[in-house]
Amino acid sequence: MPQVSVQELVIVIAAKNNNPTILTADFLRYSGIIPGDWELARQPVFTNSASQVIFTNGVSIVAETNRVIFIEALADKDVSVIAIPQIARKYVETLPNAEYQAMGLNPRGYASFDNSEESACNYLSKTLLAPGAWQEVGTTPVRATVNYVYTLERGQFNLSVNEAALRQANETTLPIVLFSGNFSYKIATNSKEEQLKNLYKALSNWQADLDTYTDIVNNKFLVPEKVVAPTKSLVPNVFAMPAPAI
Numbered sequence: 178m179p180q181v182s183v184q185e186l187v188i189v190i191a192a193k194n195n196n197p198t199i200l201t202a203d204f205l206r207y208s209g210i211i212p213g214d215w216e217l218a219r220q221p222v223f224t225n226s227a228s229q230v231i232f233t234n235g236v237s238i239v240a241e242t243n244r245v246i247f248i249e250a251l252a253d254k255d256v257s258v259i260a261i262p263q264i265a266r267k268y269v270e271t272l273p274n275a276e277y278q279a280m281g282l283n284p285r286g287y288a289s290f291d292n293s294e295e296s297a298c299n300y301l302s303k304t305l306l307a308p309g310a311w312q313e314v315g316t317t318p319v320r321a322t323v324n325y326v327y328t329l330e331r332g333q334f335n336l337s338v339n340e341a342a343l344r345q346a347n348e349t350t351l352p353i354v355l356f357s358g359n360f361s362y363k364i365a366t367n368s369k370e371e372q373l374k375n376l377y378k379a380l381s382n383w384q385a386d387l388d389t390y391t392d393i394v395n396n397k398f399l400v401p402e403k404v405v406a407p408t409k410s411l412v413p414n415v416f417a418m419p420a421p422a423i
Contacts, residue, residue, distance in 0.1 A: 181356055181394040183286035186387065188247040188265045190376070191364075193276035197240035200228040205238070210267045236260055238268075262383040269376060277372055280379045282360040284390045287343065287353040288399055297340035297352040305338065305398075327393075331382060334389065335359040338398070356398070358390040 202221060205211045215232045222229040231237040235250035245268065247261040269277065290296035298320055305323050322339035337357040342350040362379040365371050 179288040179290055179399050181286045181288050181391055181399065183251050183284055183387070183391065185285040186249050186251055186259060186261060187283040187285070188261055188380070188383070189244055189281040189283065190265060190269070190277060191244045191279040193243065193278055195240060195242055195245065195275060197226065197228045197242060198223065200230065200238060200240035200245075202230050205230065208271045210264060210271055234260070236264065238264075256384065256387070262380055266377060266380050269373065273373055274369070276366075277364050277376050278366065279364055280362045280376060282383055282386050284358045284387050285355070286394070287341075287355050288394070289343070289351050289353050295352075297342070297354050300354055301338065301340055329389070333361045335361065336393070356394045360386045
Protein backbone atom coordinates (compact mmCIF):
# COMPACT_ATOMS: atom_id res chain seq x y z
CA MET A 178 0.00 0.00 0.00
CA PRO A 179 1.51 3.40 -0.94
CA GLN A 180 2.03 5.93 1.83
CA VAL A 181 2.51 9.66 1.55
CA SER A 182 6.10 10.84 1.89
CA VAL A 183 6.00 14.34 3.38
CA GLN A 184 8.72 16.35 1.67
CA GLU A 185 8.12 19.90 2.76
CA LEU A 186 6.42 22.00 5.41
CA VAL A 187 5.59 25.64 4.76
CA ILE A 188 4.26 28.19 7.25
CA VAL A 189 2.89 31.41 5.78
CA ILE A 190 2.07 34.37 8.04
CA ALA A 191 0.20 37.25 6.43
CA ALA A 192 1.32 40.62 7.76
CA LYS A 193 -0.01 43.96 6.55
CA ASN A 194 2.63 46.49 5.47
CA ASN A 195 5.45 44.06 6.18
CA ASN A 196 8.97 45.39 5.63
CA PRO A 197 10.96 42.69 3.81
CA THR A 198 14.27 44.55 4.04
CA ILE A 199 14.71 43.65 7.72
CA LEU A 200 15.10 39.97 6.87
CA THR A 201 18.83 39.25 6.96
CA ALA A 202 20.88 36.39 8.33
CA ASP A 203 22.44 38.74 10.90
CA PHE A 204 19.02 39.93 12.08
CA LEU A 205 17.85 36.32 12.48
CA ARG A 206 20.98 35.33 14.43
CA TYR A 207 21.36 38.38 16.66
CA SER A 208 17.69 38.39 17.63
CA GLY A 209 17.84 34.69 18.56
CA ILE A 210 15.33 33.62 15.92
CA ILE A 211 17.76 31.02 14.55
CA PRO A 212 20.74 29.32 16.21
CA GLY A 213 24.03 31.13 15.67
CA ASP A 214 25.69 28.14 13.98
CA TRP A 215 23.26 27.89 11.05
CA GLU A 216 25.13 28.29 7.77
CA LEU A 217 23.87 29.95 4.62
CA ALA A 218 23.47 27.67 1.62
CA ARG A 219 23.91 30.60 -0.80
CA GLN A 220 24.04 34.35 -0.82
CA PRO A 221 20.80 35.97 0.40
CA VAL A 222 18.54 37.78 -2.05
CA PHE A 223 17.45 41.33 -1.20
CA THR A 224 15.05 43.61 -3.11
CA ASN A 225 12.63 46.33 -2.06
CA SER A 226 9.72 43.91 -2.38
CA ALA A 227 11.21 40.61 -1.15
CA SER A 228 14.12 39.08 0.74
CA GLN A 229 15.18 35.44 0.98
CA VAL A 230 17.69 33.57 3.12
CA ILE A 231 18.39 29.85 2.63
CA PHE A 232 20.30 27.66 5.08
CA THR A 233 22.17 24.40 4.58
CA ASN A 234 19.80 22.49 6.87
CA GLY A 235 16.90 22.86 4.41
CA VAL A 236 15.24 25.86 6.06
CA SER A 237 14.54 29.00 4.05
CA ILE A 238 12.73 32.20 4.98
CA VAL A 239 11.15 34.64 2.55
CA ALA A 240 9.80 38.06 3.49
CA GLU A 241 7.46 39.93 1.16
CA THR A 242 5.46 43.13 1.59
CA ASN A 243 2.38 41.23 2.73
CA ARG A 244 3.67 37.99 4.26
CA VAL A 245 6.57 35.99 5.71
CA ILE A 246 7.13 32.42 4.49
CA PHE A 247 9.02 29.76 6.45
CA ILE A 248 9.94 26.68 4.41
CA GLU A 249 11.59 23.46 5.56
CA ALA A 250 12.58 20.46 3.48
CA LEU A 251 11.63 17.38 5.50
CA ALA A 252 12.53 14.25 3.50
CA ASP A 253 13.44 11.74 6.24
CA LYS A 254 13.46 14.19 9.17
CA ASP A 255 11.92 13.02 12.41
CA VAL A 256 9.05 15.22 13.56
CA SER A 257 11.01 16.07 16.73
CA VAL A 258 13.66 18.00 14.77
CA ILE A 259 11.34 20.06 12.54
CA ALA A 260 12.47 23.64 13.12
CA ILE A 261 10.22 26.17 11.41
CA PRO A 262 7.24 26.18 13.84
CA GLN A 263 9.52 27.40 16.62
CA ILE A 264 11.42 29.69 14.22
CA ALA A 265 8.14 31.28 13.10
CA ARG A 266 7.05 31.79 16.71
CA LYS A 267 10.38 33.44 17.62
CA TYR A 268 10.04 35.69 14.57
CA VAL A 269 6.62 36.87 15.76
CA GLU A 270 7.89 37.32 19.32
CA THR A 271 10.72 39.47 17.98
CA LEU A 272 8.33 41.60 15.91
CA PRO A 273 5.12 41.60 17.98
CA ASN A 274 3.85 44.95 16.66
CA ALA A 275 3.46 43.80 13.05
CA GLU A 276 -0.12 43.68 11.76
CA TYR A 277 -0.56 39.90 11.55
CA GLN A 278 -3.74 38.88 9.73
CA ALA A 279 -3.70 35.15 8.93
CA MET A 280 -1.61 32.02 9.02
CA GLY A 281 -1.40 29.01 6.75
CA LEU A 282 0.34 25.70 7.40
CA ASN A 283 1.06 23.79 4.20
CA PRO A 284 2.39 20.22 4.24
CA ARG A 285 3.40 18.84 0.85
CA GLY A 286 4.19 15.28 -0.06
CA TYR A 287 3.77 12.57 -2.63
CA ALA A 288 2.91 8.92 -3.03
CA SER A 289 4.53 6.65 -5.59
CA PHE A 290 2.83 3.61 -7.07
CA ASP A 291 4.94 1.64 -9.55
CA ASN A 292 7.43 2.56 -12.24
CA SER A 293 4.93 2.52 -15.11
CA GLU A 294 4.37 5.94 -16.66
CA GLU A 295 0.61 5.62 -16.41
CA SER A 296 0.20 4.79 -12.70
CA ALA A 297 -0.21 8.34 -11.37
CA CYS A 298 -2.56 9.39 -14.17
CA ASN A 299 -4.59 6.24 -13.71
CA TYR A 300 -4.96 6.86 -9.97
CA LEU A 301 -6.57 10.24 -10.54
CA SER A 302 -8.69 9.36 -13.56
CA LYS A 303 -10.03 6.02 -12.28
CA THR A 304 -9.87 6.29 -8.49
CA LEU A 305 -10.66 9.90 -7.65
CA LEU A 306 -12.82 10.74 -10.67
CA ALA A 307 -16.04 9.12 -11.88
CA PRO A 308 -15.93 7.59 -15.39
CA GLY A 309 -17.67 9.46 -18.19
CA ALA A 310 -17.46 10.65 -21.77
CA TRP A 311 -15.51 13.70 -20.62
CA GLN A 312 -12.52 11.39 -20.04
CA GLU A 313 -12.55 10.18 -23.65
CA VAL A 314 -11.65 13.50 -25.29
CA GLY A 315 -8.24 13.76 -26.97
CA THR A 316 -5.58 11.31 -28.01
CA THR A 317 -4.21 10.53 -24.54
CA PRO A 318 -5.96 9.90 -21.21
CA VAL A 319 -7.09 13.10 -19.49
CA ARG A 320 -4.90 14.53 -16.75
CA ALA A 321 -6.45 16.37 -13.85
CA THR A 322 -5.92 18.27 -10.62
CA VAL A 323 -8.54 17.63 -7.94
CA ASN A 324 -9.14 20.12 -5.12
CA TYR A 325 -10.91 19.27 -1.87
CA VAL A 326 -12.12 21.63 0.86
CA TYR A 327 -12.79 20.22 4.34
CA THR A 328 -14.30 22.03 7.32
CA LEU A 329 -12.60 20.75 10.45
CA GLU A 330 -13.34 21.71 14.05
CA ARG A 331 -10.36 24.06 14.28
CA GLY A 332 -10.51 25.49 10.76
CA GLN A 333 -10.51 24.86 7.03
CA PHE A 334 -8.31 22.26 5.35
CA ASN A 335 -7.68 22.39 1.62
CA LEU A 336 -6.11 19.52 -0.29
CA SER A 337 -4.94 19.58 -3.89
CA VAL A 338 -4.13 16.29 -5.65
CA ASN A 339 -2.33 16.09 -8.99
CA GLU A 340 0.02 13.84 -10.90
CA ALA A 341 3.66 14.46 -11.78
CA ALA A 342 6.96 12.68 -12.17
CA LEU A 343 9.91 12.91 -9.80
CA ARG A 344 13.32 13.09 -11.44
CA GLN A 345 15.73 10.78 -9.64
CA ALA A 346 19.51 10.87 -9.26
CA ASN A 347 20.03 8.35 -12.08
CA GLU A 348 18.07 10.62 -14.48
CA THR A 349 15.05 8.29 -14.52
CA THR A 350 11.61 9.52 -13.47
CA LEU A 351 9.24 8.10 -10.88
CA PRO A 352 5.48 8.57 -11.40
CA ILE A 353 3.99 10.22 -8.33
CA VAL A 354 0.78 11.77 -7.06
CA LEU A 355 1.28 15.07 -5.22
CA PHE A 356 -0.79 15.88 -2.16
CA SER A 357 -0.55 19.59 -1.28
CA GLY A 358 -2.34 20.54 1.93
CA ASN A 359 -3.26 23.88 3.45
CA PHE A 360 -4.63 24.61 6.93
CA SER A 361 -5.93 28.16 6.96
CA TYR A 362 -6.34 30.30 10.08
CA LYS A 363 -7.65 33.87 10.28
CA ILE A 364 -6.13 35.93 13.09
CA ALA A 365 -8.49 38.14 15.08
CA THR A 366 -7.45 41.78 15.17
CA ASN A 367 -9.68 43.16 17.95
CA SER A 368 -6.61 43.81 20.08
CA LYS A 369 -2.88 43.21 19.79
CA GLU A 370 -2.99 40.81 22.76
CA GLU A 371 -5.75 38.74 21.16
CA GLN A 372 -4.04 38.84 17.78
CA LEU A 373 -0.81 37.39 19.14
CA LYS A 374 -2.63 34.85 21.32
CA ASN A 375 -4.54 33.49 18.32
CA LEU A 376 -1.44 33.42 16.13
CA TYR A 377 0.56 31.51 18.76
CA LYS A 378 -2.32 29.08 19.14
CA ALA A 379 -2.44 28.47 15.39
CA LEU A 380 1.32 27.91 15.32
CA SER A 381 1.07 25.45 18.22
CA ASN A 382 -1.33 23.30 16.15
CA TRP A 383 1.36 22.45 13.59
CA GLN A 384 1.98 18.86 14.68
CA ALA A 385 -1.74 18.08 14.99
CA ASP A 386 -2.25 19.57 11.52
CA LEU A 387 0.59 17.51 10.07
CA ASP A 388 -0.85 14.36 11.66
CA THR A 389 -4.29 15.21 10.25
CA TYR A 390 -2.81 15.68 6.78
CA THR A 391 -1.00 12.32 6.79
CA ASP A 392 -4.02 10.53 8.29
CA ILE A 393 -6.40 11.88 5.64
CA VAL A 394 -4.05 11.13 2.75
CA ASN A 395 -3.02 7.67 3.93
CA ASN A 396 -6.35 6.43 5.26
CA LYS A 397 -8.84 8.20 3.00
CA PHE A 398 -6.99 8.44 -0.32
CA LEU A 399 -4.38 5.66 -0.33
CA VAL A 400 -6.39 2.76 1.08
CA PRO A 401 -5.64 -0.60 -0.62
CA GLU A 402 -9.03 -1.10 -2.25
CA LYS A 403 -8.62 2.15 -4.17
CA VAL A 404 -5.34 1.27 -5.86
CA VAL A 405 -6.14 0.45 -9.49
CA ALA A 406 -4.46 -1.36 -12.35
CA PRO A 407 -2.49 0.93 -14.71
CA THR A 408 -3.50 1.88 -18.24
CA LYS A 409 -1.38 3.64 -20.85
CA SER A 410 -0.94 7.41 -20.57
CA LEU A 411 1.67 10.11 -20.05
CA VAL A 412 2.74 12.14 -17.01
CA PRO A 413 4.63 15.43 -16.91
CA ASN A 414 8.37 15.18 -16.37
CA VAL A 415 8.46 17.72 -13.53
CA PHE A 416 8.06 17.80 -9.78
CA ALA A 417 6.22 21.12 -9.52
CA MET A 418 4.58 22.46 -6.38
CA PRO A 419 1.92 25.18 -6.28
CA ALA A 420 2.81 28.49 -4.64
CA PRO A 421 2.44 28.52 -0.83
CA ALA A 422 -1.11 29.30 0.24
CA ILE A 423 -2.42 30.94 3.37
